[in-house]
Amino acid sequence: MLPTLSVLNLNGAVPQIAVAGAGMLIMLIDALFHRGSRRWAAYLALLGLAVALARVVESGASAETILDGALARDGLGMAFALVLIVAAALSVLVAMDYLRREEHERAEYYALILFATAGGLAMAMANDLVAVFIGLETLSISLYVLSAFFTGDAASREAALKYLLLGAFASAFFLYGIALLYGASGTTRLVEMGTAIRLAGTQADPLLWGGVALIIVGVGFKLALVPFHSWAPDVYQGAPTSVTAFMSVASKVAAFAALVRLLVVVLAPAAPLTSALLALLAVLTMTVGNILALAQDEVKRLLAYSSIAQAGYILVAAVAGEVGAAAVLFYLLGYAFTNLGAFAVVLAWSRRGEGRLPFSDLAGLGFRRPWTAAALSLFLLSLTGMPLTVGFVGKLYLFGAAVQAGWTWLAIVAVLNSVVSAFYYLRLVVIMYMREAEMPLALQRAGLALGVALAVCAAGVILLGLVPGVALDWARQAVAVVLS
Amino acid sequence: MSVPVYGYVALSGLLFLIGAIGVLVRRNVLVILMCVELMLNAANLALLAFGSAHQSLDGQVTVLMVMAVAAAEVAVGLALIVTLFRHQGATDVDEVSLLKG
């Protein structure tokens, strides 16, 4: 069939086009008039994201294909796209003053954030394994460059190199998995692949199982699941803090979106085996992430290990497959606000030219910076899963979905892990309020944009925690509409 | 004389394995990057073999996409290595270990 405009259905691809287009526009304008402040680039990025957001929000509960079937415009894709766009917008706000303070204010930063977001959107909406791969690579390659953004900083360069080598390694696994699944089913389209697998039954087809295993390894690397997590702490610590904030959220949202779609659309017939495999990974990820986090003495690295553990919690609901999809979505929405907020505070408090924020620097800040400290406490409580925060409701639904699908022991392990995590999260709160500073930290003035981002994050955490009903209904309705 | 599809797939599996072992064993950043390329091209070979087995073009189209993506990845990788070399004069992963772990 020859391509026509109606087959492409470009109207549905407006979010990607707006985001990537804004990115290219930033590059063009910067190349033409490269002088002075780069604030305009941030505003242009926010504008592009706003257009994409408006398009995502107004899309009804229908399922249709875009770009000749490569992408799907359905409830599931649009919902994850929404979370991703919100996270990207918050990251832009967080980065604006930070980049200026660190004297690395360049327009390319925002362009790269937008390209990464476009890649993530492609992953969230992909109806084709090749589209997942291209989205994954667009996201990852942008993140490699962003990690190296502070070229003068040895830690930033090293983080980027580690990320690139292990990320490329993981991509190769993912691609080989795609090749094997293509061999098993004769198509790369997810929906058709699901049909082919269902028709063929799930008897031992080495191509199918090999493909599934390799894809899970590839996704596992991107999500930093144990035992594929070794890159994460170093990269999270070495990369510029604003980049860490973005990638800890965006790559998780995008990868979980692709994983959920894969589990629901393609691998539903193979559920018993994939669930067992994912459950094993979930237990390992939660436990190892939490235990290693206990031993940290620096906030950024602690949050890196905490992010690993959080991926484990989310995986608990992913194990439940279709039942857990809404819980995964809701938790990721809350996680976006919480984690971005926590990293934003780290970024506001850390010394100039230094990404680290040792625990000792926190001492006494509870009273010197009451608002920011209150916000950080809120985020930490939410990460722990304390009631009245989004973390509590989110975890309730995550573990509830697991119980509902018959994975009670997994839910119990997850709850025990949450209890362990309370030790290291709450220790930070204690240090902030209970300990006197030996050497008071010279604090930077937080900019307006950062303040706005923190306020939005805090409001999100509280609102979603107090009145989760609306968002939960939205999540449930969204994941019910899947192109299949 | 035609080679059966499984011959190509076995060869691609072997190449993939060589690449993966190379990534894990070698210490020079450039060699590691080359090993990753080998893995990607092994996947390309498998895609082509399966494509011809299924009589579909999807495999070939995918290979074109993968080649473009791999070029972008290598470009970024080489750029990073050059920056690293300029600052530290090192191309060995063991010499790049400021961050623990």
Added chain:
Amino acid sequence: MVPADFLPILVLIIVAVGMSAIAIALSALLGPHKSTPTKLMPYESGMVPVGDARLRFSIRFFVVAILFILFDVEAIFFYPWAVYFRRLGLFALIQIVVFVGILFVGYFYAWRKGALEWE
């Protein structure tokens, strides 16, 4: 042909390999070992070698080389289109123009940022 017919060839191979192995082993064991700079020199058709075989290129080549790889690889997307051009018609032409347009954004950026300047 039965396998037995190959027996003379096998014997010949064994003899040939054995003789040369003995010759190499004897000369390695008995011969004098003197290495002179001339002997260690790489052989370049009898000429005196100039410089190191592994040349260091100026880092200035690097950016150009990277850009070349990127734009070179993008050209693979033109081939399928060009081969099938007459059948694909106007709409595919528009698509290719859009694709080239996106490439040009990158090219323009590299050019304005000075990546193509020599000095």
